[in-house]
Amino acid sequence: MQPTFVAVKKFSVSKAHKTQLRLSRKIITEDRLPHEIKRVAGVDAAYIDELAIGAVAVLDYETHEILEQHTATCQAKFPYIPTLLSFREIPPAVACIKKLRRQPDVLLVDGQGAAHPYGCGFASHLGLVMGKPTVGVAKSKLVGDSKLIAGQELLVQNDQIIGAVVTTKEGVKPVYVSVGHLISLGTAVKIAKHCVRNSRIPEPILQAHKIAAEEKRKVERKRKTL
DNA sequence: GCGACAG
């Protein structure tokens, strides 16, 4: 028996998919965030075996200066299963976001939003749990076909537009942007692009990634000492 | 049965 995930060995993939389908109907695709965005946050996670290290970075929307950052570690409760990423990453993500003193106007999440086989990827799930506007920014595609519609490269599935294929850096792989929660696809793409600096990845997520990696190294160094 | 498959 695998002791690592014994606590959730009754977990059913099909039930989780039904949960995602149910949650997807709660996603709000309208802009319910400030017209003038002041702060944007990025969320990411790193792992040391099954120790999950979540990180959040809040940046000034215009200057991209880091205003606040936190990490949170916890034991991963789920293994990584394609389509069920949110169940693995929500605990560490929520834990570090709760440490924020000042909440951001919108959250950029490393993963899919509505561009998911059951319409509720990590970004959407996190948005619903936190009740906050979220945008999904994935480094690779999970589902859908990219189609050029009215000059826009979009991600389509079953005649539905589920996201946008965004080339943030010329000559480099695009990123897949989709609605997380409380935002429209157009605004989501606009914000994601606005947050890009030198990397292909929007700055808030890039910073969160670095913070998680830094915390991971810190934990590893500490373990060597003990 | 086969291929695809976020992080």
Next chain:
DNA sequence: ATCTTGTCGC
């Protein structure tokens, strides 16, 4: 995600 060296390019 993680494992990993050098190497090409701005």
